Amino acid sequence: MENPSLPNHPSKRSHVTATLIPDGRFIYIGGVTQSNPGDNGARLLMTETANSPNSVNIDPRVGHTAVLGITRLSYYCHFGGTQDGFAQITAYPVFILLDVKSEPFQYLAPTPSGSAPPPLAFHTATLYQKYMIVAFGNITNDFGPSNNTSAYVYLMDLSNYTWVTQFGELTPTDFRKTTPTDFGKTTPTELAIIICSIVASLLIIGAIVLFCYIRKEENEKYKCSIWIIICHRTKRNIIEAEPPS
Known part of the structure; x- marks a missing residue:
């Protein structure tokens, strides 16, 4: 197996999200790194990849998810995560966007409407049409270790960032560009x-x-x-x- 040496490569890390953007590059967000094998993991700053909005602190995190947004294929939606994989302490904001239209990339922190799920970590998130489907995972909190888990599935309408309870019919204004999951539909x-x-x-x-x-x-x-x-x-x-x- 070839192990190429790439210029400007990131440090070794785990528990990250790896997302492909339209220009063919991968973006690695969050996670932890180690100086040497066996050392304690050091959390990676979210601002290593993009700038945070004014007066908004983007907590470092693991156990989060990322899906491709639908607006002009330039927003990536990140949900959940914990500041510590063992303590299960919630990472804030729970829902953030990454705008990759131009560099430097920029985080956005909109407040979704609707009945939001509990903050989750180590869950799954999948894009279907204009919806982000969030399922299962550990329920995090602000105080310390948590053994609570989620057995539910949640839907977010990414056209207006609203938590909903059922799928709705697509309208022409839902998409400015067609996403890969809509080909043939x-x-x-x-x-x-x-x-x-x-x-x-x-x-x-x-x-x-x-x-x-x-x-x-x-x-x-x-x-x-x-x-x-x-x-x-x-x-x-x-x-x-x-x-x-």
Whole structure:
């Protein structure tokens, strides 16, 4: 196995999120590192990768998740995590965005609406259409060790950063660009347009075929009439040309 030496490579780390951005680079967020094997892990600052918003402290964390946002494919949504993998102390803000439109990257800390889940760590987060699906994990707190776990699944509508209880129908304004998970998926409106286009095309083709058939019939009738006239005139000329007996 090849082990290339890359310029400006990050330090060795674990418990990070690794996210692919549109320009082909990976972004590593959070986690811990060790100076030497066996040493205590040192938490990595979140600001190692991006700037934090004014007056907002982005706690270092492990056990968090990241998914690709849907707005212009430039926002990455990070949820949950703990400041300490053993104590399960909540990392704040629980929900943050990473804007990668331009460098230096910038964190954003919007406050989601709706009924939020408890702060979680070591959970799963998956992107489906315009939703972030958060499932299971450990429930963190502000005081110390916690043995509480979550057995629930939560949905966030990423088009407006709202925690919801069910999937809704997609609208044209939900996406400024199509995400990879939507390739091949047809909305009801698009399906209606496709069906109407097919029906209209069939009607046009049918009209053309019918027109050609009618013209053909008229041409056949016209040819037949000409032939009858020619035959009648030819017969008449023959009769007139015969000498009287």
